[in-house]
Amino acid sequence: MSLTFATEQQVAVAAVRRACALTSSVFNKLVKNETLVKGDKSPVTVGDYSAQAVINTILGRAFPDDPIVGEEDAADLRVESGTALKNRIVELANETLVADLGIGEMAEWGLGPGQERIPEELLDAIDRGTYGGGRTGRMWTLDPIDGTKGFLRGEQYAVCLALIIDSKVQLGVMGCPNLPVDATKPDGPRGCIFVAVRGQGAHQTTLTGADPVPLQIPAFTSETLNFLESVEAAHSSHSFNDRVAELLAITRPPTRMDSQAKYCSLARGDGAVYLRMPTGVGYLEKIWDHAPGSILIEEAGGIITNSRGEPLDFGLGRTLGDNFGVVAAGKEVHSKVLAAVMQANKEEAEAKARSRV
Numbered sequence: 565m566s567l568t569f570a571t572e573q574q575v576a577v578a579a580v581r582r583a584c585a586l587t588s589s590v591f592n593k594l595v596k597n598e599t600l601v602k603g604d605k606s607p608v609t610v611g612d613y614s615a616q617a618v619i620n621t622i623l624g625r626a627f628p629d630d631p632i633v634g635e636e637d638a639a640d641l642r643v644e645s646g647t648a649l650k651n652r653i654v655e656l657a658n659e660t661l662v663a664d665l666g667i668g669e670m671a672e673w674g675l676g677p678g679q680e681r682i683p684e685e686l687l688d689a690i691d692r693g694t695y696g697g698g699r700t701g702r703m704w705t706l707d708p709i710d711g712t713k714g715f716l717r718g719e720q721y722a723v724c725l726a727l728i729i730d731s732k733v734q735l736g737v738m739g740c741p742n743l744p745v746d747a748t749k750p751d752g753p754r755g756c757i758f759v760a761v762r763g764q765g766a767h768q769t770t771l772t773g774a775d776p777v778p779l780q781i782p783a784f785t786s787e788t789l790n791f792l793e794s795v796e797a798a799h800s801s802h803s804f805n806d807r808v809a810e811l812l813a814i815t816r817p818p819t820r821m822d823s824q825a826k827y828c829s830l831a832r833g834d835g836a837v838y839l840r841m842p843t844g845v846g847y848l849e850k851i852w853d854h855a856p857g858s859i860l861i862e863e864a865g866g867i868i869t870n871s872r873g874e875p876l877d878f879g880l881g882r883t884l885g886d887n888f889g890v891v892a893a894g895k896e897v898h899s900k901v902l903a904a905v906m907q908a909n910k911e912e913a914e915a916k917a918r919s920r921v
């Protein structure tokens with residue numbers, strides 16, 4: 565393991581880039597009967613599974629001793645009723661793995677012509693992601709498609725991968741195939757990769773790795789402040805954000821966007837604040853939904869905490885534990901937003917107490 569994580573970065577970028585090519589082509593071919601419904605009711609597509617199969621295959625070859633905390637598992641594909649879906653996933657994953665080597669890619673990562681896997685190997689690759697996480701050791705965390713709902717709508721989603729060592733995120737790589745390269749040109753070229761390495765900063769490239777741009781969260785004035793928030797009202801409280809915006813006298817409307825593309829947009833200054841407060845249904849946030857985004861924000865000069873001002877804890881297992889939400893913003897803005905979040909929380913608690921008497 566090198567301290568600069570040069571190899572890890574190279575492997576992670578290659579894996580995310582291949583997965584982005586796969587998900588883009590799946591979107592174009594996606595048909596309804598290839599969409600399952602998991603226990604949590606989120607749509608799990610052939611894209612989620614095959615992207616996890618590809619990335620875990622690459623990680624398994626490059627770093628055979630590293631465990632992976634991945635969102636998906638292959639249980640539904642190992643039963644009779646999952647056969648058709650499994651066959652489609654095997655075909656797609658293999659198509660992606662055998663594509664010609666690109667710049668910075670190595671055949672020993674299981675890539676290139678002739679590197680087809682048998683179905684069992686690909687299902688096992690998906691199940692490499694069942695690691696439980698924890699306080700110590702080196703592990704990867706993967707969300708093969710974050711923002712599945714955005715993906716299905718043809719809007720924003722992200723392929724998200726992070727390396728965690730002893731509970732601290734050291735490397736984050738996110739691929740956003742539908743994100744405009746330049747937010748001021750929404751109809752311009754799309755598709756970006758975001759990379760952050762602890763202590764080494766953050767940058768964005770195109771999906772092919774071209775045009776690297778270092779990322780630094782810019783300063784915002786009270787007139788330019790705005791929120792980034794989930795499209796899905798079930799994932800974070802829109803009304804809470806409205807109240808915080810009111811307390812901060814924010815006039816610009818929020819930008820709604822699925823997935824960790826919100827962290828990417830924040831890191832390059834497309835929006836000023838990412839606020840994700842729980843909706844009160846007891847949902848625990850997952851580490852793969854925040855690990856790469858959190859290091860991107862920190863390396864772009866920002867701060868990310870929960871609504872109590874505490875750092876997110878990536879050492880608790882597959883989840884972030886008790887859900888006190890997420891507040892991410894540039895350094896100066898973060899403290900102001902946090903104060904307003906605490907005020908809004910206090911108001912909510914008081915209103916609740918009043919309704920009880």
Ligand SMILES: Nc1ncnc2c1ncn2[C@@H]1O[C@H](COP(=O)(O)O)[C@@H](OP(=O)(O)O)[C@H]1O
Pocket residue numbers: 606635707709710711712713714794795796798799800821822823824843845847850853
């Ligand atoms: N009740 C809930 N509260 C918060 N997040 C939730 C949730 N139900 C699902 N999610 C998570 O929200 C993620 C999407 O976030 P966003 O709203 O920012 O796009 C989902 O990731 P997946 O799409 O990878 O399943 C899922 O992990």
Ligand SMILES: [Mg+2]
Pocket residue numbers: 606635712
């Ligand atoms: Mg999901």
Ligand SMILES: [Mg+2]
Pocket residue numbers: 707709710711852853
């Ligand atoms: Mg997710």
Ligand SMILES: [Mg+2]
Pocket residue numbers: 612635707708709710711712
């Ligand atoms: Mg996902």
